[in-house]
Amino acid sequence: MRRMTARPANGHQARLLKLLRDGGPNSRAQLGDQVDLSRSKLAVEVDRLLETGLVVADGLAASRGGRRSHNIRLNPGLRFLGVDIGATSVDVAVTNAELEILGHLNHPMDVREGPVAVFEQVLAMAAKLRATGLAEGYDGAGIGVPGPVRFPEGVPVAPPIMPGWDGFPVREALSQELGCPVMVDNDVNLMAMGEQHAGVARSVGDFLCVKIGTGIGCGIVVDGHVHRGTTGSAGDIGHIQAVPDGRPCACGNQGCLEAHFSGAALARDAVEAAQQGRSAELAARLEANGTLSAVDVAAAAAAGDATALDLIREGGTRTGQVIAGLVSFFNPGLVVIGGGVTGLGHTLLAAIRTQVYRQSLPLATGNLPIVLGELGPTAGVIGAARLISDHLFSPA
Numbered sequence: 562m563r564r565m566t567a568r569p570a571n572g573h574q575a576r577l578l579k580l581l582r583d584g585g586p587n588s589r590a591q592l593g594d595q596v597d598l599s600r601s602k603l604a605v606e607v608d609r610l611l612e613t614g615l616v617v618a619d620g621l622a623a624s625r626g627g628r629r630s631h632n633i634r635l636n637p638g639l640r641f642l643g644v645d646i647g648a649t650s651v652d653v654a655v656t657n658a659e660l661e662i663l664g665h666l667n668h669p670m671d672v673r674e675g676p677v678a679v680f681e682q683v684l685a686m687a688a689k690l691r692a693t694g695l696a697e698g699y700d701g702a703g704i705g706v707p708g709p710v711r712f713p714e715g716v717p718v719a720p721p722i723m724p725g726w727d728g729f730p731v732r733e734a735l736s737q738e739l740g741c742p743v744m745v746d747n748d749v750n751l752m753a754m755g756e757q758h759a760g761v762a763r764s765v766g767d768f769l770c771v772k773i774g775t776g777i778g779c780g781i782v783v784d785g786h787v788h789r790g791t792t793g794s795a796g797d798i799g800h801i802q803a804v805p806d807g808r809p810c811a812c813g814n815q816g817c818l819e820a821h822f823s824g825a826a827l828a829r830d831a832v833e834a835a836q837q838g839r840s841a842e843l844a845a846r847l848e849a850n851g852t853l854s855a856v857d858v859a860a861a862a863a864a865g866d867a868t869a870l871d872l873i874r875e876g877g878t879r880t881g882q883v884i885a886g887l888v889s890f891f892n893p894g895l896v897v898i899g900g901g902v903t904g905l906g907h908t909l910l911a912a913i914r915t916q917v918y919r920q921s922l923p924l925a926t927g928n929l930p931i932v933l934g935e936l937g938p939t940a941g942v943i944g945a946a947r948l949i950s951d952h953l954f955s956p957a
Contacts, residue, residue, distance in 0.1 A: 567613035568957040573598060573606045578615060578635065578954040582659055583758070586619045586634035607633060615639075635659060640695070641949055642702035642739065644683055645748060645941030647901075648672050648722055648775030648824075651679065653686040654942035655695050660758060660950065662939060664695045672707060675725040676734075684738055699741045701953050703945030704731060705748035707776060712793040715745035721800075721811040722776055744948045748772065749796060749900075750787045751944030752934070753780025756897050758947050760935040765895045769887060770934070771798070772900035773880065773909075775824045779887065798887065799823065803879045818883050822876030824855045824902050830872050831858050840868035859904045870908060877909045881916025888921040888929065899934035906933075 569575040576596055581587060593603045610616045611633075619634040635658035643662075645652040649672070654665040666686045670679055690696065708720020715732025717723060736743040753770035756762040762770070762782070770780035777799035781788040789795050799819030800812050807816030808826075820826060831853040835843040842861040847853050861869035884896060896917070898910060914931045921929075934940055 567615050569615070569954060570609065571606075571956055573602075574610055575955050577606060577610060579951075581616065581633065581635045582950055582954065585659055586632045588632050592633065638697075639700050640698070641946040642687055642690075642696075642699040642741075643942030643945035643949075644687075644702060644704045645751060645938070645945060646670075646672060646679060646683070646704065646706050647748065647941075648707050649901075651682055651686065652938055652942050653683060653690065654939070654946070655687075655690045655699070656943070656946040658950065660943055660946045662943065664690045664693060665939065665942065666690060667938065672723050673725075676729045676731065680731075680735060680738070683735075687739065699739055701742045701744075701949035702735060702739055703751065703948035703950075704735060704743060704745045705751040705941050705945050706731065706745065707748045707774070707778075709794045709797060710745055710747050712746060712789050715743065718793070742949065742953060744952050746787075746789075746945075746948055747778060747780075747793070747796070748941055749778035749780045750789065751780075751948060752899055752940045753782050753787060753897070754944035754947045755936055755940035755942070756899070756934050756944075757782060757785070759943055760940060761897055761932055762895055767891070767893050768895035768897060769884070769891065769893045770897040770899060771880070771884060773823060773898065773902040774900035777819045777823050777880070777900075781891070798883055801883050801886075803883055818879060822879050824900075827855050827858055827872060827876060827902065828853050831861075831869070834868050834872065840866055842866040843869060855902050856904060859906065862905065862908055873905045873908045874912045877905075877912025878916050881913040882920065884913060884931075885917045885920035888917055888925050892925050893929070896929065896931040897934050898931065899937075899940060903933055 569578055580595055589607055615636055616633050617636055619632040639658035641656045643654045651670045652667050654662050656662055670682050706717055708723045709718050711718050716728055717726045719727050731745045732743045749772040752772050756770055762768050766785050768782050772778050779796040779798045781796050800817045802816045803818040803821055804816040808820040809815055810817035810820035831843050834840045835847040842864055846857045858869045858872055862873055918926050
C-alpha cells in the first residue's frame with residue numbers, strides 16, 4: 562500500500578504546506594507575501610518541497626509584472642482518511658490534501674459494541690471507499706471517538722458511554738491495519754477543527770464548539786489551536802453539574818448536564834411524557850415505533866406540540882446556564898452549537914442564547930454570535946483529516 566514518506570524538514574516548509582492546504586494552489590510570490598522569508602530563502606524551501614513530491618507545479622500564475630512564476634499546489638494524489646465515531650453511528654470519508662471530501666459513508670453502529678466490532682466496520686468502510694478508485698491507499702488517518710482521549714498516545718480513558726474502550730490502543734491498532742500514520746482525538750475537538758477549516762468558524766481565532774448528541778462536549782479553540790488540557794480532558798462540559806442533587810449520571814456523579822439534557826436524556830423524557838399522557842403527538846410516535854429519539858421530539862415540536870417544545874426549551878436553558886459560565890470564563894468570539902440534537906433547531910438555539918445573554922456579563926456577550934454549525938455530519942470527518950494533516954505537515 563502506498564504511503565506518504567516525506568515530511569517537511571523545518572518550520573518554514575510546514576508553514577508553506579499548511580498555507581497550501583488551507584488556501585489552495587498559490588504562486589511563489591503570493592506565498593512569499595504570507596511567510597517571513599526572503600525571496601531566495603523561499604525559493605530554496607519551495608524547491609526542496611518540490612523534490613519531496615509533497616507539492617507539485619500547477620501552471621503559470623497571473624503576472625505581477627516581470628516573469629510569471631508557477632503556481633504551487635499540494636500533491637493531488639495525497640489521500641487522508643477521516644473517521645468520526647459517534648455513539649450511534651460511524652462516518653468515514655476520504656479527502657485530498659486540501660481536505661475536500663471525495664467520498665463519504667455513514668453507517669449505524671452502537672459504540673457500546675466495543676472497539677473490535679466498531680473498527681471492523683470502519684475498516685470495511687475504508688476499504689469500500691478505496692475500492693471505488695478514490696484512493697490507492699491512505700497517507701494518514703484521523704479518528705474521532707466520543708469520549709476523553711489521552712492525546713499523545715491516542716488512547717481513550719474511562720469514557721462514560723464507551724464500555725470496553727478504556728485503554729484500547731486505537732492509534733496503534735488502526736495504524737497497523739491501515740498501513741499509515743494515525744492520530745486520535747475526542748470527537749468534539751474534531752468537530753471544532755472541521756468548522757474552523759471549512760465551516761462557520763473560518764475567521765475566528767477563539768471560539769467554543771458545543772456538541773450535543775448522545776453526550777455533550779465542548780471543543781475549545783484558543784488562538785486557532787485546540788486546547789486539550791494537560792491530560793486531554795478539557796471541554797468535558799457534559800459532566801459539569803447543572804442540577805444540584807439531580808439525576809444520576811453514567812459518570813457516577815449526580816445532576817450532570819448530560820444526565821438532564823442530551824440525546825439520551827431527551828429521549829427518556831419524551832417517553833415519560835408520552836406514557837403520562839402529556840403529549841398525544843409523542844404518544845402516537847411511541848406507539849408506532851416502540852421508542853422515541855431526539856428526531857421524534859423535533860418532529861413533534863415542528864407540529865406545534867407544547868410538551869415537546871417545553872422539553873427542548875428546558876434543555877436549552879440548562880445548556881445555556883453551563884455555556885454562560887464558560888463565556889464569562891473564556892470570553893470567546895463565537896459559540897458554535899452542533900451534534901445530532903441540533904435537529905431541534907432554532908427553538909433550542911433561542912433557549913441557549915436567551916440564557917447566555919441573560920447570565921453572562923455584557924462585555925463578554927455584547928458582540929458574541931451563538932450559531933448552529935454549518936457542516937453537520939461532515940464537520941467531524943473534515944476535522945479528522947485536518948488532525949492527521951496537521952501532524953504530517955509538521956517537521957518529523
